[in-house]
Amino acid sequence: MKISKREMGLALMTLTVILIGFTWYIVSNRVEQWKGMKGEIAQIDRQVRMHQQAIKMSDSWKTELDTLQNGLAVFASGDHSVAPDLLKIIKQISSKHGLDITRTQPYPEKQIGDLFEMGINCTWQGTLEAIVFFLADLQEQGARFDVRSLNVAPQGKGNPTLKGNMVIHCAYMRSAAPTPEAK
Numbered sequence: 001m002k003i004s005k006r007e008m009g010l011a012l013m014t015l016t017v018i019l020i021g022f023t024w025y026i027v028s029n030r031v032e033q034w035k036g037m038k039g040e041i042a043q044i045d046r047q048v049r050m051h052q053q054a055i056k057m058s059d060s061w062k063t064e065l066d067t068l069q070n071g072l073a074v075f076a077s078g079d080h081s082v083a084p085d086l087l088k089i090i091k092q093i094s095s096k097h098g099l100d101i102t103r104t105q106p107y108p109e110k111q112i113g114d115l116f117e118m119g120i121n122c123t124w125q126g127t128l129e130a131i132v133f134f135l136a137d138l139q140e141q142g143a144r145f146d147v148r149s150l151n152v153a154p155q156g157k158g159n160p161t162l163k164g165n166m167v168i169h170c171a172y173m174r175s176a177a178p179t180p181e182a183k
Contacts, residue, residue: 068142068143069173071141071142071143071144072115072143072144072171072172072173073085073086073089073144073172073173074172074173074174074175075172075173075174075175076174076175077174077175077176078174081106081109082109082116082118082172083106083118083120086106086118086120086170086172087104087106087120090104090120090122090145090168090170093134093137093138093141094124094134096137097126097130097133097134097137098126098127098129098130099124099125099126099130099131099134100124100125100126101122101123101124102123102124102125103122103123104120104121104122104123105120105121106118106119106120106121107119107120107121107167114173115171115172115173116171116172116173116174117169117170117171117172118169118170118172119148119167119168119169119170120167120168120169120170121165121166121167122165122166122167122168123163123164123165124163124164124165124166125155125161125162125163125164126161126162127160127161127162128160128162131152131162131164135147135150138168143171144170144171144172145168145169145170145171146168146169146170146171147166147167147168147169148167148168148169149165149166149167150164150166151164151165151166152164
C-alpha cells in the first residue's frame with residue numbers, strides 16, 4: 001500500500017487539527033484556573049507586604065509598649081486590694097483642682113494578661129473649670145486612668161456648680177514579689 005502525496009497531506013492536516021483541538025481543550029480548562037491563581041497571587045503579595053510592614057513596625061510597637069508599661073503603677077501581688085491606693089491617687093488629683101468626690105465605689109479587679117484593670121464609680125460635684133482640669137490631669141497620667149463614662153448635670157437653678165458621676169478605669173500591674181507601689 002502506497003500513500004499518495006495528497007493522502008499524506010490530508011493525514012498531516014488531520015493530525016494537526018486534532019493536536020490543535022486537543023491543545024485548545026487542555027488550555028481552555030487551565031486558563032480559568034490560571035486567572036484564579038493570578039488573583040490569589042496578587043492577594044498573597046498584598047498580605048506579604050502588609051506582614052513585612054508589620055514586622056518593620058514591631059520595634060516601634062515594642063518601644064511604645066515598654067513606655068506605656070513603665071508608666072503603669074506596680075502593686076504587690078496577692079489578695080491585697082489596690083482600690084484604696086487608686087482612690088487615694090484619684091482624690092489627690094481631684095483635690096488639686098477643687099473637684100469634690102463625694103462617693104466612690106470600686107468594681108472588681110479584672111486581669112487581662114499581665115495587666116490588671118479596676119473600674120471606680122465616682123460621684124462628684126464642682127465647677128466646670130474643676131472638672132475640665134481634673135479630666136486633663138487624668139489624661140496626662142497616660143494609660144493609667146481612662147474615663148469611660150461621664151455624666152454631668154447642673155447642681156440647681158442659678159447655681160454655677162455641677163454634679164455627676166464618672167467611671168474611671170485604672171490600669172496597673174502586679175509584681176511577683178510583694179513590694180509597695182513602685183510608681
